[in-house]
Each structure stands twice: as C-alpha cells, then as structure tokens.
Amino acid sequence: MxxxxxxxxxxxxxxxxxxxxxxxxxxxxxxxxxxxxxxxxxxxxxxxxxxxxxxxxxxxxxxxxxxxxxxxxxxxxxSTNLTSFFREADHFDYLGQKVLKRMAADTAAGKTPNRLRIWSAGCSSGEEPYSIAITVCNSIPNLKAWDAAILATDLSTRVLNRAKEGVYTAERVKTVNPQLRSRCFNCIQSRPDRLYQVNETLRSLVHFSRLNLMGDWPMRGLFDAIFCRNVMIYFDKPTQGRLVERFWEILAPSGTLFIGHSESLTSLRHHFRYIQPTVYEKA
Ligand SMILES: C[S@@+](CC[C@H](N)C(=O)[O-])C[C@H]1O[C@@H](n2cnc3c(N)ncnc32)[C@H](O)[C@@H]1O
Structure with a gap:
C-alpha cells in the first residue's frame, strides 16, 4: 500500500x-x-x-x-495541548497574593499546618504546573520547612513525557520575565538552539502522573487549589457539571478553583462562591 x-x-x-x-x-x-x-x-x-x-x-x-x-x-x-508559561497571568497573581499569602500568614500564626497541595488537572507539557511552582517558591517564605507538593496530571502520555523532562526552547520561555528565567531555569544547550531546563528545586515540587479526569481519582487528602484551565471547554455541560462537583469534593474548605478564561460555571449547578471571573472558592 x-x-x-x-x-x-x-x-x-x-x-x-x-x-x-x-x-x-x-x-x-x-x-x-x-x-x-x-x-x-x-x-x-x-x-x-x-x-x-x-x-x-x-x-x-x-x-x-x-x-x-x-x-x-x-x-x-x-487532544489539544496548547499551553504556555504564566498563561492567563492574573491567576498566578491571585494564587501568590491571595491564596498563598493567606496560607503563609495562617501558618505563621499557628492556625494551620504548613502543608500545601495544588493540583494542575490537564497540565499538558508542564508550563502550567511549573508556573505554579515558581509562584509557590516566590510567595512562601521558608518553603523548605513546608510539606508542599504540586500534582500535575494529564490524559496524554506524550505531553507528560515532555513535562517530566522540563526542557523548553527559548521561544517557550519567552513569556517568563528575564529575572525569573535566570533564577528558575538552567540553560542546558546553546547550539544549534538554546534549551532551558526548569531547575531541580522546582522540578522536585511537581509530581506528574497520567490521570483521566473521567476515571477514578486515587489521590488521598484535600487540595488547597485546583487549576483546571482550558480542559472543560472540550466537555459537554453534563460532563462539566459532574467534574466541577468532584472538584468541590476534593478541595479543602476555602480551597480555590481556577478555570480557563473562556470557561465559566454560570450555566452549571454548583456550590462554589464566585470570587472573580474564572476564580471560585469552596464556600
Ligand atoms: C488545552 S490543554 C490546557 C493546558 C493547561 N491547563 C493550560 O491551560 O495551559 C488541555 C489539556 O487537557 C487534557 N485533557 C483533555 N481531556 C482530558 C481528560 N479526560 N483527562 C485528563 N486530561 C485531559 C489534554 O490532554 C490537554 O493536555
């Protein structure tokens, strides 16, 4: 043939x-x-x-x-895997300045344990969870003393393999500001093209795993924040509704759900408190 x-x-x-x-x-x-x-x-x-x-x-x-x-x-x-570092940047501002700042203050005051769990659900090739990791490192003083972990899952094994390596072209890291780039990435190849690898500290914060959002979720424990951005757009309304209900169950009280900028929970039945467009809190 x-x-x-x-x-x-x-x-x-x-x-x-x-x-x-x-x-x-x-x-x-x-x-x-x-x-x-x-x-x-x-x-x-x-x-x-x-x-x-x-x-x-x-x-x-x-x-x-x-x-x-x-x-x-x-x-x-x-599957469509389009993504970028600090995509929809206001989410990372909100994570750092509101969610993590509040958690760090509560922990310093002895109100909550120094434990942090964030889930990037539909993480594609890793830009989203590594942007979360950079934000966590920049926002929590004395992070070494914390039990902090970012779970990053996707359906596609192809993108997960790239995500685990954490190696990106100069073009991909262009959206990271130059100061952060030099702190968070190591240039591992100069020619023929420049390649950057996310540094070891950040990589050790992120745990990649294949997970189909439609299947069982084997995770134990609750998340402080979930990023499920530009994933639900591919699902019909009943599927979105069930997924959002499951996110609510697996979030800790006051946990935050971030969805993509072109997505909304408006037409779904849910228990979340609306904070600002595409940001919701478990009431
Ligand atoms: C467009 S990318 C979004 C990546 C990232 N969240 C962002 O906003 O930049 C959508 C990702 O969702 C994943 N995906 C689609 N259906 C899924 C499912 N049922 N379970 C897990 N991941 C899924 C795709 O493989 C793809 O990597």
Missing amino acids: GSATLQSAELTEAQFGKIKTLVKSLCGISLGSGKKELVKARLNKRLRALGLADYDKYINLLRHDQTGNELTSMLDAI
Whole structure:
C-alpha cells in the first residue's frame, strides 16, 4: 500500500460518529461535527504509522485493543495541548497574593499546618504546573520547612513525557520575565538552539502522573487549589457539571478553583462562591 493511498484515507460520517462515541466515553471530550477534518488529519497519522488502509480497520483495532496502547495513542493524537508559561497571568497573581499569602500568614500564626497541595488537572507539557511552582517558591517564605507538593496530571502520555523532562526552547520561555528565567531555569544547550531546563528545586515540587479526569481519582487528602484551565471547554455541560462537583469534593474548605478564561460555571449547578471571573472558592 503506497503512502499516497494511506494519506488520503477517507473518514465517512458513520466512521466519524463511531470515533466520536468512543472518544466521549473514554475521556469526556465532545467532538462537534466541525471537528471531522481535524480528527481525520490527526488520525491519518495513526493509520499511516500502523499501515492501515481505512478507518473501518482502525476502528476495529481500537475496539479490540487489549493493551490500551492504541487507545492511548489515539487520545494523544486527538487532544489539544496548547499551553504556555504564566498563561492567563492574573491567576498566578491571585494564587501568590491571595491564596498563598493567606496560607503563609495562617501558618505563621499557628492556625494551620504548613502543608500545601495544588493540583494542575490537564497540565499538558508542564508550563502550567511549573508556573505554579515558581509562584509557590516566590510567595512562601521558608518553603523548605513546608510539606508542599504540586500534582500535575494529564490524559496524554506524550505531553507528560515532555513535562517530566522540563526542557523548553527559548521561544517557550519567552513569556517568563528575564529575572525569573535566570533564577528558575538552567540553560542546558546553546547550539544549534538554546534549551532551558526548569531547575531541580522546582522540578522536585511537581509530581506528574497520567490521570483521566473521567476515571477514578486515587489521590488521598484535600487540595488547597485546583487549576483546571482550558480542559472543560472540550466537555459537554453534563460532563462539566459532574467534574466541577468532584472538584468541590476534593478541595479543602476555602480551597480555590481556577478555570480557563473562556470557561465559566454560570450555566452549571454548583456550590462554589464566585470570587472573580474564572476564580471560585469552596464556600
Ligand atoms: C488545552 S490543554 C490546557 C493546558 C493547561 N491547563 C493550560 O491551560 O495551559 C488541555 C489539556 O487537557 C487534557 N485533557 C483533555 N481531556 C482530558 C481528560 N479526560 N483527562 C485528563 N486530561 C485531559 C489534554 O490532554 C490537554 O493536555
């Protein structure tokens, strides 16, 4: 089978419907009809890699995928992983100046233990949890004396592998101010392109793990803050509603939920207190 033939594998409405149903049941992502061409372009790469001539064969393979490896690769190909350091920067200001400042003061006054747990749910290639880690290091005096950890999870193993390495191009770290960049990153390669690695102190704060938000959550203990930004946008309203309810349950009292700037809880039933656009608190 020539690669030209494989490249042009057609995706019929019926085949797209089957893939849509499978993706929705696996990870909650709702693929609208406008996504058909995008799905085709992304999955054609999987067909080529597997040497399959058409989507019926691919769907059959997915349905009998005992190891789950191809299901993982398919979700890796489907998911959108756009992210950047300090994306939606006001969230990091709020985290540092309100949430962490209050926690540090309460702890210094002996009111609360020096324990901090933050979850970056849908962390993509790591820019979000490392931006959280930088904010934590800058906001909590004497952090070494704290039991602090940031859990960073994603569905996609491809982005998680990059996140764990914590290595970024000069272009990616451009959104970090130069002072922070020199404190928080080590330049590990100058040529042909400059590469920066997040320093060891920050990396040791962040724990990466694969987790499907639609599945079980094995975490013990409550979180002081959850970042789930630009993830729910891919889910339908009932799925968003259930997820927000689960976030409420796993947050500590007064815990903060950050969602993406184009997202809102307005049309969902929930118990959160509205603080400011895209920032909510467990009442
Ligand atoms: C657009 S990125 C957002 C990254 C980051 N939170 C930000 O705002 O910059 C969305 C991420 O959500 C992940 N995702 C989508 N569905 C998921 C699910 N069911 N469980 C876990 N992660 C999921 C995708 O793999 C992707 O990395």
